[in-house]
Amino acid sequence: MLKENYFSAREYWSCHLKDQLTEQGFFGILTQYVIDWFKANELKIPDREQAACIANVWDNVQIVARAGSGKTSTIINKTIFLINHCKIHPSEILILAFNKDAAEEVNKRLEKVLKQESPQAMTFHALAYGIVHPKENLIYDQLENLGKSKSVQNVIDSYIHNPKYADEFRTFMLKYFKKDWNRIILKGHNLSKKEMIEYRRSLPNIGLDGRYYKSMGEKRIADYLFEFDIPYYYEYNFSWNGINYRPNFTIKLNKNTIKRIVIEYFGLVGDLDYDKDINDKINYWKSRKEYLFLDMYPKDAKNMDSIEDFLDEKLKAFFPNMEKLPENEIWNRIKKRAVDEFSKVSSSFISRCRKLMLTIDSIADLVIDKTKQNELSDLELDFLRIIWKIYRDYLESLKQNGEQDFDGLMEQAIEVVNQGKLEWNRRKGADNLGSIKYLFIDEFQDFPLLFFELISAIRKHNDYVKLFCVGDDWQAINNFAGSDLKYFNEFEEIINNSKKLYITTNYRSYQNIVQVGNQVMKEKGEPSVPDSTLEGNVLVTYLDRFKQSDMKNLFIRGI
Incomplete structure (x- = not known):
């Protein structure tokens, strides 16, 4: 029967064999039949789990x-x-x-x-x-073709050059570009806070200078130096016992006694190996009298005020005339990047809204609804007050230009099939x-x-x-x-x-790698089973020791 008419097998079992053969036993027979069939046809033989998936038709x-x-x-x-x-x-x-x-x-x-x-x-x-x-012409984003983002940016540019809205958009971008853009994705409207925080932690951190930093503490230090117009090198290379050593920030001076200021941010404390590493670095710099070494910790970089409290007095001794750049000067220096990054965030937000089938009105309602307002931060409210207009005008520009994006194409396909x-x-x-x-x-x-x-x-x-x-x-x-x-x-x-x-x-993967993965995902579903008998090696290190690759497309891909 399985050979001549496989589809009739379950009905036959249900009518004639169910009392003598359990469903598990029935599918066990089918699973073995599938394995034998692949072997007989000289095809790659599936394992038993794979064969069970194939057997159920x-x-x-x-x-x-x-x-x-x-x-x-x-x-x-x-x-x-x-x-x-x-x-x-x-x-x-x-x-x-x-x-x-x-x-x-x-x-x-x-x-x-x-x-x-x-x-x-x-x-x-x-x-x-x-x-x-x-x-319509399809627009989309690829490395060599950023048609969708450009379309969104054209809408944003129209607001920036419109006297009626220019100040509102400029103020928003300047205010939040100087802070943490990643906070925009904190509330996903369809994800739990835990899920969004986990995603946020996986994102790179970008300073005012456009560079990617490995931690928020480093980003804030970099932003402070940028705003006070203090030139610095990030991860400038030193030689330490024949090994390359790259402290976070190096500031060159023209003083006779002190040649450079070195700032290290130690984001992890309380770990024995990491604490030993901190002590070794502190001792290294103590032996180099021509350097001023400033070691900073999470308590010193929890926000920009704490950064200023820590660095102001220490740096003014070497930069007595240091003053924060005027807002207009900061805007002129970061304007292009701010607009580019805001365009990416806006494009991702719009794409997310379309995948969730959220309308313009539903986004606008978040701003109007008093109950929703209490659930949103000031940043989120500011962003939503602007983005719903961009969303509206983006859709209108698609219509006027005879264009469509992939999300809109999907919506059209759903409508056609429903008909x-x-x-x-x-x-x-x-x-x-x-x-x-x-x-x-x-x-x-x-x-x-x-x-x-x-x-x-x-x-x-x-x-x-x-x-x-x-x-x-x-x-x-x-x-x-x-x-x-x-x-x-x-x-x-x-x-x-x-x-x-x-x-x-x-x-x-080797055994140890599979076991580590299972441990990370413990109690989150069926564990993986290693096929290899080789143990393999798992190397443990700290994420803050990795240097983020300088790829501009890694900023924020969604909200």
Whole structure:
């Protein structure tokens, strides 16, 4: 039966064998059959967990796939099994990947086995394009093409050059560019405070000079030196016992007795190894009489007032005429960067709003609603008072210029499918969403509302489609950009007739690495299991010892 008519197996078990064979036992037989089938067909044999995922062809299936567990291989092998053994036509399978590279990899691997009889793997945006075929020009951001950000920046520029709004925008950008831009993302409106704080901690810190700093303490020290127009070197190299040593800040002087001032910010205290490192550095500088060494700690850099309290007296002895730069001078020096960074933040915010399907009115209501005002900081309120206007004018500029962004394209696709128009057309051919029997979704942990609404629209008009969603909640990285783990965590409640399965064997990493990862994510779901018998080495260090790469695109990608 399994060989001749695999699909009838579950009904046969339910009608004739259920009293003698448990469901677990039934799927155990199916799992072994899948393993034997791949072996007989001289294909790469899946492990038992992977085979169990392939064996279930009746339910909506969610796969929790830990790192290195063969996520893509499972997608490939299930597709091969459905086509070659279950006789599902390639046009009845659609595979949606998170990005273009992943989709191309799946297509190449499928074509290698199935030749021309392979289904299509594509991104959600490619599917949306095939559904809508928009007349508008698509704008988007890539390294060599920042069309979307430029469109947002054009709107911002129009406000900056408008006498009616210029002061409001200039004041906001100057005020918060001098503070912590990262605070803008503290409230995500759909994420918990804990999630947003964790994301915030992972972001680089940018000073007024445009440089990335490893900690907020370093950033504040740099901003102080910038505002008082004191030239400095960041991580200037010294030789210490033949080893390169780069203290945080070095200020060159023209004094006879003191050649340089060195400022080190020690952000971690109370750790034995780190405290020893601090003492070694202090002793090193004590032996060099031509240097003035200033060691600073979190209590000295908790805000700009504490920075000034610590540094004012010490530096005025060497810079008696030091004064804070006037606001206009600071603005002139940072204007271009401030506008650029604000444009990136605004573009990310707009994209996040669109992925969450938040309207202009809903953003404006946050500013008007007295209850909401109590929940928002002054920074957030100031930002929202400005951004809703930018959001409104950005959408209007798209309409006037005959343009559309990817989020808008997704919205159009949802509307078209909800109207019952299920045809889609790509270069590889035309198909109909109503005839799809299996819909594969890769990287399901990074799944936003827009994607969910498109899938819901498809399922509304196709009662037979089965979902096969693969992802790892331990690797969710796009919450800040609008993805929501609730679709992953609540899959069985949201999607009817569904099963959750696991593939946990890590074929990529050594034992100790897997165990450390499990420890970090302890009690956050099914742990990973190492396949390798080699222990491997795990090196422990402090994050503040790493130098942030100076890549301007790493600032803030979302709100």
